[in-house]
Amino acid sequence: xxxxxxxxxxxxxxxxxxxxxxxxxxxxxxxxxxxxxxxxxxxxxxxxxxxxxxxxxxxxxxxxxxxxxxxxxxxxxxxxxxxxxxxxxxxxxxxxxxxxxxxxxxxxxxxxxxxxxxxxxxxxxxxxxxxxxxxxxxxxxxxxxxxxxxxxxxxxxxxxxxxxxxxxxxxxxxxxxxxxxxxxxxxxxxxxxxxxxxxxxxxxxxxxxxxxxxxxxxxxxxxxxxxxxxxxxxxxxxxxxxxxxxxxxxxxxxxxxxxxxxxxxxxxxxxxxxxxxxxxxxxxxxxxxxxxxxxxxxxxxxxxxxxxxxxxxxxxxxxxxxxxxxxxxxxxxxxxxxxxxxxxxxxxxxxxxxxxxxxxxxxxxxxxxxxxxxxxxxxxxxxxxxxxxxxxxxxxxxxxxxxxxxxxxxxxxxxxxxxxxxxxxxxxxxxxxxxxxxxxxxxxxxxxxxx
Amino acid sequence: xxxxxxxxxxxxxxxxxxxxxxxxxxxxxxxxxxxxxxxxxxxxxxxxxxxxxxxxxxxxxxxxxxxxxxxxxxxxxxxxxxxxxxxxxxxxxxxxxxxxxxxxxxxxxxxxxxxxxxxxxxxxxxxxxxxxxxxxxxxxxxxxxxxxxxxxxxxxxxxxxxxxxxxxxxxxxxxxxxxxxxxxxxxxxxxxxxxxxxxxxxxxxxxxxxxxxxxxxxxxxxxxxxxxxxxxxxxxxxxxxxxxxxxxxxxxxxxxxxxxxxxxxxxxxxxxxxxxxxxxxxxxxxxxxxxxxxxxxxxxxxxxxxxxxxxxxxxxxxxxxxxxxxxxxxxxxxxxxxxxxxxxxxxxxxxxxxxxxxxxxxxxxxxxxxxxxxxxxxxxxxxxxxxxxxxxxxxxxxxxxxxxxxxxxxxxxxxxxxxxxxxxxxxxxxxxxxxxxxxxxxxxxxxxxxx
Numbered sequence: 001x002x003x004x005x006x007x008x009x010x011x012x013x014x015x016x017x018x019x020x021x022x023x024x025x026x027x028x029x030x031x032x033x034x035x036x037x038x039x040x041x042x043x044x045x046x047x048x049x050x051x052x053x054x055x056x057x058x059x060x061x062x063x064x065x066x067x068x069x070x071x072x073x074x075x076x077x078x079x080x081x082x083x084x085x086x087x088x089x090x091x092x093x094x095x096x097x098x099x100x101x102x103x104x105x106x107x108x109x110x111x112x113x114x115x116x117x118x119x120x121x122x123x124x125x126x127x128x129x130x131x132x133x134x135x136x137x138x139x140x141x142x143x144x145x146x147x148x149x150x151x152x153x154x155x156x157x158x159x160x161x162x163x164x165x166x167x168x169x170x171x172x173x174x175x176x177x178x179x180x181x182x183x184x185x186x187x188x189x190x191x192x193x194x195x196x197x198x199x200x201x202x203x204x205x206x207x208x209x210x211x212x213x214x215x216x217x218x219x220x221x222x223x224x225x226x227x228x229x230x231x232x233x234x235x236x237x238x239x240x241x242x243x244x245x246x247x248x249x250x251x252x253x254x255x256x257x258x259x260x261x262x263x264x265x266x267x268x269x270x271x272x273x274x275x276x277x278x279x280x281x282x283x284x285x286x287x288x289x290x291x292x293x294x295x296x297x298x299x300x301x302x303x304x305x306x307x308x309x310x311x312x313x314x315x316x317x318x319x320x321x322x323x324x325x326x327x328x329x330x331x332x333x334x335x336x337x338x339x340x341x342x343x344x345x346x347x348x349x350x351x352x353x354x355x356x357x358x359x360x361x362x363x364x365x366x367x368x369x370x371x372x373x374x375x376x377x378x379x380x381x382x383x384x385x386x387x388x389x390x391x392x393x394x395x396x397x398x399x400x401x402x403x404x405x406x407x408x409x410x411x412x413x414x415x416x417x418x419x420x421x422x423x424x425x426x427x428x429x430x431x432x433x434x435x436x437x438x439x440x441x442x443x444x445x446x447x448x449x450x451x
Numbered sequence: 452x453x454x455x456x457x458x459x460x461x462x463x464x465x466x467x468x469x470x471x472x473x474x475x476x477x478x479x480x481x482x483x484x485x486x487x488x489x490x491x492x493x494x495x496x497x498x499x500x501x502x503x504x505x506x507x508x509x510x511x512x513x514x515x516x517x518x519x520x521x522x523x524x525x526x527x528x529x530x531x532x533x534x535x536x537x538x539x540x541x542x543x544x545x546x547x548x549x550x551x552x553x554x555x556x557x558x559x560x561x562x563x564x565x566x567x568x569x570x571x572x573x574x575x576x577x578x579x580x581x582x583x584x585x586x587x588x589x590x591x592x593x594x595x596x597x598x599x600x601x602x603x604x605x606x607x608x609x610x611x612x613x614x615x616x617x618x619x620x621x622x623x624x625x626x627x628x629x630x631x632x633x634x635x636x637x638x639x640x641x642x643x644x645x646x647x648x649x650x651x652x653x654x655x656x657x658x659x660x661x662x663x664x665x666x667x668x669x670x671x672x673x674x675x676x677x678x679x680x681x682x683x684x685x686x687x688x689x690x691x692x693x694x695x696x697x698x699x700x701x702x703x704x705x706x707x708x709x710x711x712x713x714x715x716x717x718x719x720x721x722x723x724x725x726x727x728x729x730x731x732x733x734x735x736x737x738x739x740x741x742x743x744x745x746x747x748x749x750x751x752x753x754x755x756x757x758x759x760x761x762x763x764x765x766x767x768x769x770x771x772x773x774x775x776x777x778x779x780x781x782x783x784x785x786x787x788x789x790x791x792x793x794x795x796x797x798x799x800x801x802x803x804x805x806x807x808x809x810x811x812x813x814x815x816x817x818x819x820x821x822x823x824x825x826x827x828x829x830x831x832x833x834x835x836x837x838x839x840x841x842x843x844x845x846x847x848x849x850x851x852x853x854x855x856x857x858x859x860x861x862x863x864x865x866x867x868x869x870x871x872x873x874x875x876x877x878x879x880x881x882x883x884x885x886x887x888x889x890x891x892x893x894x895x896x897x898x899x900x901x902x
Contacts (some may be wrong), residue, residue: 013887046822046882060822167881293877304887305880326875333879342879371497371511404852407859407878407889414876415866424777425865426744427858428784428793429756430614431497436464436755438858 004029006318007093007108009083011035012042013304014285015114016064016075017311018318023073025319032106033069034081034095039138040066045304047141048164051148052171058142086111086258088278110280110318113260113268114311117248117286117302121159125219131227132220132242135164144243153177153240157230159217161188165245166200166336169209173337177241180210182232184246187213189341191332193348195362196381196395203339203397217246248302250287263289267300272324274314282318284310291327294345294392294413295354301330329413333403340403344410345393348383357386361447365439367401369431378402380443382409382419389418389451394440401433405440419448455480457769458544458559460534462486463493464755465736466565467515467526468762469769474524476770483557484520485532485546490589491517496755498592499615502599503622509593537562537709539729561731561769564711564719565762568699568737568753572610576670582678583671583693586615595694604628604691608681610668612639616696617651617787620660624788628692631661633683635697638664640792642783644799646813647832647846654790654848663688668697699753701738714740718751723775725765733769735761742778745796745843745864746805752781780864784854791854795861796844799834808837812898816890818852820882829853831894833860833870840869840902845891852884856891870899 006022008015011033019031033040039062046061055061066077078095084103085094092107119134121127131151133144147153156172158165161183169179181188181204187197188204188211204211212232220242221229230237250267252260261269261277268276268283272291276283285307289298306328316323333342351358360383368375378398384391394409396402412422422444429436437445457473459466462484470482484491490513497512506512517528529546535554536545543558570585572578582602584595598604607623609616612634620630632639632655638648639655639662655662663683671693672680681688701718703711712720712728719727719734723742727734736758740749757779767774784793802809811834819826829849835842845860847853863873873895880887888896 043820043822043882043887045880045887046820049823049882054824055822163881303880305877308887309875328877331877331879333881333884335881335883340884344877344879369494369497371494371506372500373505401852401855404855404879404884405858407856407876408862410877410879411859411862411866411868414872415862415868417862417866421865424760425858426756426779426782426795426861428782428795428855428861429496429754430618430784430786431494431500432786433784433791433855436494436496436759 005107005109006031006112007106008033008112008114009093010114010116010285011040011066011077011079012044012114012116012285013307014116014311014314015112016041016069017308018112018114018284018315019069019075020073021312021315022319023075025316025321029319031075033075033077034083035066035077035079036082037137037139038079040064040069040077040079042138043304044136047135047138048167048171050141051144051168052174054174058138061138084254086255086260088259088281091280111282112314112318113255113276113281113283113287114285115251115287116307118251119244120247120249121244122217124217126222126227127220129220129222129227130225131240132244134244135168136248147241148175151240155180155239156241156243157182157237157239158243158245159230160245160247161185161211162191162245162247163332163334165243166334166341168243168245169204170336173207180212180237182215182217182230182237183211183213184216185213191343192341192395193381196379196397199379199397200341203336207337248286250300252287263298265300272326273317274310274325275317282314284314290325293327293329295350301328303332329410331406331410333406335403338399340396340398340400342396342403342406343394344406345391345413346383347393351383351392356392358383358392359386359447359450361443361450363439363443363446365442366435367398368433369435372431374400374432376400376402378439380439382443382447384419384447384451386451389420389448391417391419391422405438408440419444419451423448456558456560457482457563458557459484459563459565460544461565461567461736462491462517462528462530463495463565463567463736464758465567465762465765466563467492467520468759469563469565469735469766470520470526471524472763472766473770474526476767476772482526484526484528485534486517486528486530487533488588488590489530491515491520491528491530493589494755495587498586498589499618499622501592502595502619503625505625509589512589535705537706537711539710539732542731562733563765563769564706564727564732564734564738565736566702566738569702570695571698571700572695573668575668577673577678578671580671580673580678581676582691583695585695586619587699598692599626602691606631606690607692607694608633608688608690609694609696610681611696611698612636612662613642613696613698614783614785616694617785617792619694619696620655621787624658631663631688633666633668633681633688634662634664635667636664642794643792643846644832647830647848650830650848651792654787658788699737701751703738714749716751723777724768725761725776726768733765735765741776744778744780746801752779754783780861782857782861784857786854789850791847791849791851793847793854793857794845795857796842796864797834798844802834802843807843809834809843810837810898810901812894812901814890814894814897816893817886818849819884820886823882825851825883827851827853829890831890833894833898835870835898835902837902840871840899842868842870842873856889859891870895870902874899
């Protein structure tokens with residue numbers, strides 16, 4: 001009997017989670033992975049910490065190397081191979097080999113697309129000048145670090161006030177670089193409501209960051225091929241370095257001529273088993289859409305956790321299993337210097353768009369018992385459905401120990417808990433860890449009085 | 452119309468939560484609180500941190516003073532008043548006033564018993580010698596701190612290796628006192644399984660604590676009224692100071708002649724509304740039993756969180772509301788120097804007693820991304836029902852950032868989640884907060900392979 005042949009496009013979190021799972025379940029399958037870069041299974045989320053110097057070696061960000069996959073898992077990882085085209089009628093992909101600059105068609109029985117995301121940037125003038133970097137791959141991290149040590153930039157402009165923008169702000173602050181953020185929304189962190197975003201704004205200003213909100217990138221100026229300023233719709237900012245933190249787009253342009261169904265932003269449409277519209281083609285990670293369990297609608301979210309989970313689900317199913325990925329509650333967390341920021345579920349604006357009648361509150365509490373020396377400020381915002389008291393979303397800002405509390409709210413959203421359920425939760429308490437009412441419960445207690 | 456008259460016995464967490472709630476709901480009720488000590492609404496859990504010097508003033512542990520309750524909330528708090536007897540046939544309590552040494556009967560329409568717990572200690576020889584302290588009330592904390600500053604003890608013996616024992620060990624270590632723990636069980640922290648308790652044992656030894664497990668207190672030796680040694684069933688330990696950490700017993704001996712139904716250990720039997728067997732008598736906090744939501748059996752657990760919650764429920768119902776306290780999942784957390792210990796749900800031994808067919812695993816992971824400099828070791832033990840994969844319990848030991856993860860497991864137990872549900876949870880991830888699979892999910896992934 002012919003051995004089943006699996007091809008995986010993309011050797012990072014989703015692709016290698018799937019490939020490893022298939023190998024564990026099916027020792028005889030042939031598994032080929034095409035990876036454009038020279039790395040596999042690395043933590044893209046760790047790049048800011050390499051740039052800041054907190055993580056010394058780029059190699060520390062790699063969980064498993066290509067040779068480890070080849071030797072230990074018998075997964076045929078081919079690095080520096082990019083898939084250019086997909087022919088689902090004939091079950092084959094066109095591959096470009098960067099080492100010998102050849103191209104070839106590879107056939108498959110089952111295919112997984114796990115090409116991840118790419119930094120979003122409009123096609124403005126001088127977009128490709130030196131000193132302008134997206135933060136998405138280990139190579140991009142390496143390039144930024146090299147650029148900083150080579151040119152010793154004094155000032156930097158970060159375009160975008162989201163997670164990548166904030167994490168890179170910390171990295172550059174730690175390198176002694178003066179940071180300016182240009183941000184399109186009214187407040188930074190548009191994944192929070194503006195009232196909480198305003199607090200993040202204050203936090204950033206405390207850290208010495210200059211912020212221009214409600215301001216858009218127009219184009220870049222360059223000199224001798226190197227970026228020298230960022231021009232927005234309101235001003236010109238001289239700079240030695242530009243970081244693009246304008247979000248992530250699915251890396252799926254090579255599929256545009258294929259029969260794979262994409263949604264509006266280019267993400268691959270998948271069902272709960274991570275199967276595309278073509279029966280033997282699967283997709284996982286930042287190139288695919290996923291389901292928001294709170295809004296009950298499909299959406300796009302590019303996160304390492306989702307990549308790992310959907311990769312595992314795709315791998316299980318490609319190996320003959322039957323596993324469904326229920327979806328996410330849009331949990332995200334971010335640290336900038338001593339400040340922690342977390343969010344989950346729906347924003348006020350999303351509730352309005354869904355025509356949900358909601359109430360919300362923001363409370364200020366402490367991360368520990370009020371008398372405990374390390375007690376720090378924490379703000380918790382909760383949003384709940386007015387009629388039922390069902391939790392809809394939560395946002396947290398605070399110092400050490402604040403953000404991981406979002407996981408209780410994430411678990412509550414998965415379990416469709418109400419505010420009364422949250423008040424009843426037996427959350428852990430001792431003075432070094434929490435006030436006797438955990439801040440998320442204090443928020444629930446206040447909000448339940450409003451429904 | 453005659454105003455309803457509420458009497459509350461005990462002015463700490465449960466009693467004052469109830470009294471405050473009644474006042475908010477019923478501005479016209481007469482509310483009298485009898486409190487034996489001179490303090491109200493204080494954090495008994497904070498006492499070790501006052502003794503260690505981390506908290507400077509004993510007053511910092513007080514949330515609200517008697518005069519604040521009297522003036523701001525119109526709650527008639529009578530400090531230094533102890534209730535000696537309860538006559539439920541005639542709706543009255545016999546009160547002793549320590550200030551003027553008088554006794555009087557006070558009538559009530561509704562009564563709340565919130566007399567809390569008392570440190571458990573067998574009635575051995577020289578039990579009342581100087582230098583032997585339980586840690587339960589602010590006064591006991593004050594006495595220990597005074598004794599330490601007056602006599603400058605060099606060595607101390609702590610009887611009991613539970614939460615109070617460990618927290619007091621930290622306090623005494625910080626005061627430069629050499630600590631020995633005498634512990635009856637095979638390992639310290641008998642609220643954990645022995646395999647995890649063994650790790651806590653190692654942690655304590657790393658901190659320089661001497662531990663004698665499987666060893667029981669026989670009696671104390673004294674000289675001129677002061678304790679000079681602890682005699683166990685195996686040895687004599689010279690000491691300058693003894694701390695009793697042998698657990699908490701319900702403070703209900705004054706009820707033994709009353710018609711209030713007590714369970715075996717002396718805790719007050721209550722229904723889910725916190726009502727006793729007598730219609731207009733309620734109980735809350737450490738003097739009452741509560742329900743374990745995992746075993747579905749009533750049990751006794753003395754914790755500040757439960758006291759606050761059951762006080763709020765009793766107060767709501769005494770004010771005419773209709774609120775039920777669902778019960779707890781036995782969440783507890785404790786810190787000793789850099790180590791964090793947490794537990795929730797059932798132990799292996801409890802599963803066996805309930806004849807539940809279970810599986811368990813212990814995994815070692817990191818509190819942050821493996822490459823993040825502040826990443827510390829964390830051990831997670833999970834116990835699940837074999838047939839259904841339903842979570843039954845969890846235990847965590849680790850350094851900074853480890854313990855609060857127990858809250859996800861507590862929420863999971865409240866929501867009756869399975870291991871697959873836990874794997875599917877959208878928990879927050881960024882390198883400074885967690886590995887991409889949170890350690891509780893890594894444990895669930897390993898354990899699901901065993902069912």
